[in-house]
Amino acid sequence: MSRSVSAPAPGRRMTGRGVSVLLTGIALVIAANVFAAPILLAAAVLLLAMLILSAIVVFAPHRRAVVSRTVASDLLTVSDDTTVRVRVDLRTLLSAPAGRWHDVLPPAVRGSSSGAFPPDSRETVPGGVTMTMTYAISGARRGLASLGPFQLTTTDPFGLFRRTDELGDPTPITIVPAVLPLPRLADRTGRAGGTAQTSSHRLGQGSDNLSPRRYVPGDSMRRIHWRATAHRGDLMVRQEEQESSPDALVVLDRAGVRWGPADPTMPGAVAAGFGEEGFDRAVTACASIALHLVDHGFAVDVVDATGVLIGRLRGAEDERDGLLVALAGTAARTGERDAGLPAASEGHTVGPLVMITGALDAADAAALTHGGAGTPILLATAPGADALAAAGARGWRTATLGDDPAIAWANTGADEEPAHAGT
Missing domain, CATH: 3.40.50 (Rossmann fold)
Structure with missing residues (x-):
């Protein structure tokens, strides 16, 4: 059974590794002053420079994206499965960043909506790249919900900083209740009604032009055509009964x-x-x-x-x-x-x-x-x-x-x- 994956919180932050590098650099600066060791100061400068460069790589690019989703089923039924296709047109001066993508799912559906970024299905276009991701979802409970927003999480090559962007707008989705099979209803009007609609399509004329027909079990007594009954000697009902x-x-x-x-x-x-x-x-x-x-x-x-x-x-x-x-x-x-x-x-x-x-x-x-x-x-x-x-x-x-x-x-x-x- 597919399951939902927790969505990362959007924002920009330093990772645990980045914090360790920062603290190590500060400690080296202090040690270089205490022990008068230039080599320690050089190492501290190298670590701090790596932090600055990594921050520039992760946070400097301005990302614009157009996100569109196509759901295979217009209406998703509880317990049924369907496929979601996400197309992302990312505009960036640099190459597509490496990281993870995640499409936020509502509690009303289940699925695994994340993967490596950029995906294998991508095409480079002037000024950016177009990518397509596909994932499966199933209805968990009925309701009106939304898929998205689309989240893109990237890090620098050293894993010191992490950036999560929310791109595009959510897509509405409707999860309708399941329709389960039931035993046939034993009702006299039900048996009469089973033929009523068929007869009306076959006749194709107004009730004013129809003649009475013979009474059959299940016809309403209110529909009895008394004049025709008296004329023919058998119970007759109005023919328009066949049209309703x-x-x-x-x-x-x-x-x-x-x-x-x-x-x-x-x-x-x-x-x-x-x-x-x-x-x-x-x-x-x-x-x-x-x-x-x-x-x-x-x-x-x-x-x-x-x-x-x-x-x-x-x-x-x-x-x-x-x-x-x-x-x-x-x-x-x-x-x-x-x-x-x-x-x-x-x-x-x-x-x-x-x-x-x-x-x-x-x-x-x-x-x-x-x-x-x-x-x-x-x-x-x-x-x-x-x-x-x-x-x-x-x-x-x-x-x-x-x-x-x-x-x-x-x-x-x-x-x-x-x-x-x-x-």
């Missing part, structure tokens, strides 16, 4: 009160559901579930518990990327208005409803309504005693959310066939 995907709602609870610091007396598994670690679990589950649902034909809205829209998925690739970028930068927030669990699900009755939260007590769980959603699912990273049972009594499918959302998804029974599916 079933709705699904994913609610990510960002209230800071449910993501506070863990109580030291809590069991380890429950305590891990609090704080940043627990919230990161929730974000990973949110991304995985939302993309899982849209892949199975749903039109998905992702909101927080106050109803604020985080992302909207209708099958387009840029919508997926937009949601992942939004989740990369989201964080738990504090505020009195977040003290309770608002009914973000109010009015959502068509398809799956997934609520993802942190600390949940029995009182909040008992008051949490799902608005008659087709498949209400509640995942909590740190549920209190009887909280999941209280939510289950309200009709929710519940599970404790751990490191793998697929396990929690399966534990809710969301991948099981509903008992009423065939009716």
Whole structure:
């Protein structure tokens, strides 16, 4: 596994060897006066002259550089790898200095971003030299971060002085949450929705010009075309149903009160559901579930518990990327208005409803309504005693959310066939 290398502090300083040479020179000057030994004075002058010459070699050159980075992946996913290519156009009257280069990495990524300078890949140009360095990084945790600045550390041939310059500007990088595979959701609207989008692309016409079609299990009773039903003697539904995907709602609870610091007396598994670690679990589950649902034909809205829209998925690739970028930068927030669990699900009755939260007590769980959603699912990273049972009594499918959302998804029974599916 690659690891991050500590960055040297920028600046100009004398090395330990340089300090030793300086002290030795001073001692020789004192000894030359005490013992009246000109040879010692000559040696002292030689050492001090070497110090001055070395300082001029290291500190005198004025360095200007243009640093550009190219990241192989537009979005870096947690635990995935990518390659960074750094190009440095160094302007100097002298030849490229010898030393070490280091590209500063944020805590959100891991990698080894340093090496010998100048690198083998370089080209001399009028007034300077162009060099290219490449290194690999992997996502450590989601977030918005920056690569850089680029640091160049050089020393004189004797190793008496060290100079570290920061060159160029940092490059922004986005580390998005991982999207993990989940079992297929067994939901009647999900099976209907799997064909809805395909049909709409094939028909390619407005709903006003479409005739009713025969009812199939999973169609909403609200879409029944009663006039056509009476005329044909069979249940018929409006054809425009084929032009719309079933709705699904994913609610990510960002209230800071449910993501506070863990109580030291809590069991380890429950305590891990609090704080940043627990919230990161929730974000990973949110991304995985939302993309899982849209892949199975749903039109998905992702909101927080106050109803604020985080992302909207209708099958387009840029919508997926937009949601992942939004989740990369989201964080738990504090505020009195977040003290309770608002009914973000109010009015959502068509398809799956997934609520993802942190600390949940029995009182909040008992008051949490799902608005008659087709498949209400509640995942909590740190549920209190009887909280999941209280939510289950309200009709929710519940599970404790751990490191793998697929396990929690399966534990809710969301991948099981509903008992009423065939009716």
